[in-house]
Amino acid sequence: MLAESSQITAIDLFCGAGGLSLGLKNAGIEVVAGIDLDPACQFPYEENLKATFLRKDVGEVEASELEGLWTPGRYRLLAGCAPCQPFSSHRRGADTSKEDNWDLLSHFARLVEETTPEFVTMENVTRLSRMSVFSDFVAKLEELDYEVEYGTLYGPQFGLPQERRRLVLVASRVGAVGLPEGEKDKTKFKTxxxxxxxxxxxxxxxxxxxxxxxxxxxxxxxxxxxxxxxxxxxxxxxxxxxxxxxxxxxxxxxxxxxxxxxxxxxxxxxxxxxxxxxxxxxxxxxxxxxxxxxxxxxxxxxxxxxxxxxxxxxxxxxxxxxxxxxxxAVPPAFGLAVGRQFLALASEISQEQPRAGAGQGSQTCALDGTLGTG
Structure with a gap:
């Protein structure tokens, strides 16, 4: 599926060098922008993704900026991986709750609440799932009528040549979307x-x-x-x-x-x-x-x-x-797997009769599965 005709348009918060964006793009999602405070991210993101890079603290990003970046008439995806240093297993036992990065997930939730995109995904260290900042994030999504699923993905099962385990969350306001399942068994792990x-x-x-x-x-x-x-x-x-x-x-x-x-x-x-x-x-x-x-x-x-x-x-x-x-970076293999899940749901909806409620205000699902204005 070509990104130009994709049913989904995505913005990547805390985009880094573009690993998550690359995976989503490879799945067939139109990635329109990445946002990150680190200036070192700008060249690799713009050069490889051919997308807009906004150098900005996510805590200072306004909803109107996101709305101006998403392509009109398509399902909107807000994706991101908040910096994980405060939640890393290497920091076990240390009180990291006063660090600047601790509340970045709260800013992610704020932007979700202010824009209510149809899809949301986030990735982080597995330890985050046991922390209140994550349970608060999930509770906010559910309060906003998202169907939420999260769990641990194991890299080699998704073609990643690396023993990496990460927490991945997927959420949707237009129907249930499940976590991707790794297709490779141990005999086919990439070495x-x-x-x-x-x-x-x-x-x-x-x-x-x-x-x-x-x-x-x-x-x-x-x-x-x-x-x-x-x-x-x-x-x-x-x-x-x-x-x-x-x-x-x-x-x-x-x-x-x-x-x-x-x-x-x-x-x-x-x-x-x-x-x-x-x-x-x-x-x-x-x-x-x-x-x-x-x-x-x-x-x-x-x-x-x-x-x-x-x-x-x-x-x-x-x-x-x-x-x-x-x-x-988020390994592109995880972005690819998650992107395919969202696209599968969008395709499923496109085969159904138009139904209201897929977007905000007067937006409804068009016959082709994209968002039209009613």
Whole structure:
């Protein structure tokens, strides 16, 4: 389905580099705009999505701005992934309720209430489902007559070559829409090898002259020795005693066995983080080359196509800045699966008789399933 003829027009709040938007677009949804406060998001979003980028704090976005972006006469989708740092499992035990990002989901709910789009979807860390800010969000949607469903999606079941689990919510005011179900069983999970094997080989500290994102961070003498002593899927317990870091010798560090680890070729990668280019922050060692992942490899394991551009031509990518964009992105595979659910409902409605109540005011469902003015 071509986006130009899509029955659904979408705006992506907290859009980042465009992972969720890309998935929705690939499903056949017309993505008209993304909104994010981070200026680093503007180039990749506009370049790859060919959509409007609004650099703005979502807390300051007005309903009228959204209404002016959605394409008239189509079902409206408001999508987003509020920054998840306060809800991350890495922050377990810490009081994060006073942080600036804590109430961003409330602003999402405010915009839903003020615009009442036909469809809503959000994605976040699984831990969010146990927090009051999420239950308040769900309660607000139900108060506004949305049918809501949410649950945990597992990346490999949706073709993502990564062991990522995320909370996904879908909501509709025009009929029930269910969560997507992963179609792939364990024997068909996409692997690290299938995803990055064809990229040029590199030594640590080297880069691909044709792709600045395919550059490996230089390792210290000690970390190179640790890399060489690591086996795919193994842990630092495989190393000789002299390579152990001080944290490995403490009781508190014994449970962090994936740090300084190598990935396996024959399975999906571990969860890609904002520091996945750093050997010491997780199992981010290349399966056979003595180096950590490159930004390009991390992006591909996150589900972005190899051609996806994160910085302008001639600009040297920052490991930290681009790593943050990649690690914080919604994998496009989740957006694709969710987008198909909404389009299936829109198509189902289009086959029914016109019925009122699909939009606000005098809007009614047209015979083709899009929104017309009565």
């Amino acid at each position: 690290v090898e299938q995803t990055i094997k064809t990229l040029p080989k590199l030594r640590h500290g080297e880069g691909d002259p044709k792709d600045p994102l395919h550059t490996a961070r230089k390792l210290s003498v000690m970390n190179l020795a640790r890399m060489q002593a690591s086996i795919p899927g193994g842990t630092w317990r495989d190393w000789p005693e002299e390579l152990l870091a001080p944290c490995h010798r403490k009781a508190s560090g014994r449970s962090f066995q994936a740090f300084y680890g190598r990935m396996r070729w024959d399975s999906p990668s571990p969860t890609i983080t904002t520091q996945s280019f750093n050997f010491g922050t997780g199992r981010f060692g290349h399966p056979e080359q003595d180096r950590s992942l490159t930004l390009r490899e991390a992006a591909m394991l996150q589900g972005f196509p190899r051609s996806y551009k994160f910085v302008a031509k001639g600009q040297r990518p920052s490991m930290q800045a681009v790593g943050r964009l990649i690690g914080n």
